[in-house]
Amino acid sequence: MNNIQPITTKKEIKSWYLYDFANSVFATPGLAMFVPILLDRLTTQKACSILKNNSNGEKVCDDNGHYEEEKIFVNIGFNITPESFAFAILGLSVLFQAFFFISFGTYADYGKNKKRLLTINTIIGSVLAMGFIVLFEEWSWFIVGCLTIITNILFGLAIVFYNAYLPLLVRNHGDYINANTDDKKMEVEDNLSNKISTYGFMWGYCGSLIVTILTFIIIVFYPNTTNRYDDRNTNISICLCIFFTGLWWLVFGLISISGLEEREGNEFPDDENWILFSWRxxxxxxxxxxxxxxxxxxxxxxxxxxxxxxx
Structure with missing residues (x-):
């Protein structure tokens, strides 16, 4: 590691907190609440359309998107119910996350990659999240599924690069540098890591709470026409909420990153491949x-x- 590292300042620590304030919003109200609802609604609408078309209009879903006499399906090479499709998308996104986390873990731990890759993931991830704003029609059901996987991967990678800052912030903190014994350094490192990460979580939960309230207002006051499963205005209001979480992530994420130093991790071995090294x-x-x-x-x-x- 480069011996010359900027001293960790209160401003930089607050900037690090701010990133949790930014991207936790997309995780909690966005991915955990609104995206699954939108995915389920659009997939149900598509399945009901397939049922109606295949029966020449004789079979029609009820207001809740159900047909009592048989199950409804969408086709992705094989038939799958709307509920199962939504669960499959979430499961696949976690599986892909694991693959990308391992593959790019080295980029977070070594060299000067953290800030650049955090910026790239933040911009692409948040812009794609805002792209949900146009995906409120039935035809977009499969695109929403794919976009859910991609945004979840990018969100997770951003967390990897964000968390890679924590040990460097601690080891370049004045309290750690001034500790005069190994035992004292270990004690200070544990205390600082716990304190900084705890405050980061706190800022994240505060951001999520604020945006949950704001998006709840959007849902309540947006002019929904009916309570039907296929109500277009309800879809639009959900898409507006997801768009807002992406915009929040982008704005506060970039403000946060601007306050972070370009910190360098350990020097990467010249004879190694970045991705293969991660897997090994x-x-x-x-x-x-x-x-x-x-x-x-x-x-x-x-x-x-x-x-x-x-x-």
Whole structure:
């Protein structure tokens, strides 16, 4: 690692907090609430149209998007119910996230990649999130599914590059630098890491709460015409909410990034491939787990808890 690193300032720490304030909004009201609802509504509308067309108009869904005598399906190479399609999209997005997290983990830990890649993921991810604004018609059901996967991947990668800042902020903090023994440094590192990450979570929850309230106002006061599953205005109001979460992520995300230093991680070995190195490092870590039973159980438990919480 380059020995000459900027000293961590209060301004930079607050900028780091601000990024959680920015992108947690897309995760909580956006991906967790509005995107699944939109995906389910559009897929149901498509399935009901298929049912009606295949029966020459004799079979029609009720106001809730159900047909009592048989299940409704969309076709993605095989028949799948709207509910199953929505779950499949969310499951696939998590699977792809895992692949990209491992592949790009090295870019976060080594060299001067963090700020640039955080910026790229923020811009592309938030702009695509805002793209949901035009996807309120039945024909867009499959596009919404694909866009859900892509935005979830980009959101997750942004978190990877964002979190890579934490150890560097701690190790370049004045309290850590001034610690005069290894034990003291370890104590200061633990305390600072816990304090900074906790405040980051707090800012994220505050941002999510604010935007949840604002989007709730949009839903309540937007002129929805009916409570039917195929009401166009309801779709538009949901798309407006998703657009707003993307806009929030973009604006506050870029403000946050502007306050972060271009911090350098460890020097990457010249004879290594960035992506292959990530996968080999992951493999070796998993291989070592058999010798650390408690850590293995903890990681499995954390994975299950984290995945359940996220989905």
């Amino acid at each position: 490092r992951t493999y070796l870590t998993i291989k070592q787990l058999k010798n650390h039973k408690n850590i293995k159980y903890f990681m499995i438990s954390y994975f299950l808890f984290s995945d359940a919480y996220s989905t």
